[in-house]
Amino acid sequence: MATDGSTCELQPADYAQLISDQNTRIKLAIVKHIAFNDPYSNLVIQDNFESGYGETQTYAATPRAAMNQSLTEPAFTPYSESCQLAPPVAKYGNYNYSSVPGVLEGQSNPICVRQQYFAVERLLTQSIEMLKRGITSIMSADVRANFLNLSGTKFVVPAPGAAPESGLTGSEWAVSAAFAGGLPGDRLTFQYAKWLADLLKYDYEPEMFGEGANVHAILVTSQELNDALRTDAPVNNTLVASTTGGYKDGHDGLWRYAFIDSNFRGLKFAIDPKPLRFNQVDGSGFPILLEPYLQVATNAAGLTWKTNSAWQNASFEVSFLFLSPNAFSRLTPQRYSGEGEAKWPTGMFGGELEWFNVKESCNRWGDFGWFQYRIIRAVQPQAPHMTVAILSKRCRGAFTDNTDTCLDLSDLTA
Numbered sequence: 001m002a003t004d005g006s007t008c009e010l011q012p013a014d015y016a017q018l019i020s021d022q023n024t025r026i027k028l029a030i031v032k033h034i035a036f037n038d039p040y041s042n043l044v045i046q047d048n049f050e051s052g053y054g055e056t057q058t059y060a061a062t063p064r065a066a067m068n069q070s071l072t073e074p075a076f077t078p079y080s081e082s083c084q085l086a087p088p089v090a091k092y093g094n095y096n097y098s099s100v101p102g103v104l105e106g107q108s109n110p111i112c113v114r115q116q117y118f119a120v121e122r123l124l125t126q127s128i129e130m131l132k133r134g135i136t137s138i139m140s141a142d143v144r145a146n147f148l149n150l151s152g153t154k155f156v157v158p159a160p161g162a163a164p165e166s167g168l169t170g171s172e173w174a175v176s177a178a179f180a181g182g183l184p185g186d187r188l189t190f191q192y193a194k195w196l197a198d199l200l201k202y203d204y205e206p207e208m209f210g211e212g213a214n215v216h217a218i219l220v221t222s223q224e225l226n227d228a229l230r231t232d233a234p235v236n237n238t239l240v241a242s243t244t245g246g247y248k249d250g251h252d253g254l255w256r257y258a259f260i261d262s263n264f265r266g267l268k269f270a271i272d273p274k275p276l277r278f279n280q281v282d283g284s285g286f287p288i289l290l291e292p293y294l295q296v297a298t299n300a301a302g303l304t305w306k307t308n309s310a311w312q313n314a315s316f317e318v319s320f321l322f323l324s325p326n327a328f329s330r331l332t333p334q335r336y337s338g339e340g341e342a343k344w345p346t347g348m349f350g351g352e353l354e355w356f357n358v359k360e361s362c363n364r365w366g367d368f369g370w371f372q373y374r375i376i377r378a379v380q381p382q383a384p385h386m387t388v389a390i391l392s393k394r395c396r397g398a399f400t401d402n403t404d405t406c407l408d409l410s411d412l413t414a
């Protein structure tokens with residue numbers, strides 16, 4: 001630190017050190033932001049992979065045993081005739097799932113460190129907020145994309161009058177199941193969600209979220225669909241009745257932002273703030289997804305993200321039904337476990353965030369520095385059939401109480 005006798009002025013190297021000293025604070029802030037704002041990170045097991053065992057990570061899942069006995073009428077031998085029986089042999093096996101770690105890197109805009117201390121502090125605060133939101137969005141989008149691609153059960157909401165099973169594909173222990181094909185014929189109603197959750201609960205027999213009377217599945221939807229599900233007749237009538245009767249759960253279910261704290265008939269609801277949306281599907285029935293943001297110029301200097309009108313007005317969207325917390329794990333390198341006194345589960349961040357202030361030909365005096373981040377992860381299927389990717393129609397004009405045909409968004413603009 002240099003002084004001229006009357007003014008105390010920080011040199012660029014001193015500024016860089018001040019910001020570098022904040023790295024632990026920045027990392028911890030990002031971890032907390034992810035934990036409280038991302039609907040998907042809490043739905044995967046956070047784990048790590050070790051070096052020295054090869055790049056491909058393999059998980060062996062043990063399904064239910066084939067008992068080699070009848071479940072319609074088990075055959076018992078009279079006790080007096082049971083000497084030296086040759087009992088049927090129960091058989092069991094395993095499903096193997098593999099994953100390969102991937103790396104994603106990025107950096108912030110350059111930060112000029114040759115400024116007064118308060119200016120650097122302000123830029124640091126802005127950088128922290130930018131990184132919290134940006135890294136959270138990237139991590140959430142990555143986990144969600146893997147749910148969409150790797151889920152072993154898929155559902156396309158059929159047109160009114162069609163059998164619900166016509167939109168259901170996949171099977172127990174399947175991975176990367178295909179969609180049924182074609183565009184969704186209606187929006188997702190509570191009746192559909194409850195039917196789907198119950199069907200898979202009793203068919204797959206998963207280890208679900210919660211215990212005892214609080215056992216539940218979790219349905220993650222857009223805020224529009226979350227609100228629409230509350231107005232469906234079975235839900236709304238029950239909540240109104242329980243509120244009238246003075247039950248606190250009914251009041252919370254009606255007025256809270258989401259259902260995530262309220263277990264209604266075995267379902268809890270969460271909101272995806274930027275759900276996957278589309279207008280078309282490809283030849284295999286997979287949605288052709290629209291980016292939620294477009295990169296545009298600001299009114300001064302630089303670029304920003306602006307909401308994509310095509311995404312905003314899309315006719316269809318993707319929701320997810322999670323039957324078990326054990327469907328997927330997110331693996332990160334074991335050594336990424338924190339810095340200094342700030343420790344966190346490695347899967348919550350899974351990478352490095354560092355301040356760089358390198359002297360080079362374009363930065364001879366070290367006037368500029370920037371943050372760089374690295375995310376390293378592998379998404380490992382463990383029971384992928386317990387996650388359901390759902391394609392449904394958006395009906396923003398008039399949400400129906402049953403599976404009636406809903407208007408296209410184009411019909412609502414007249």
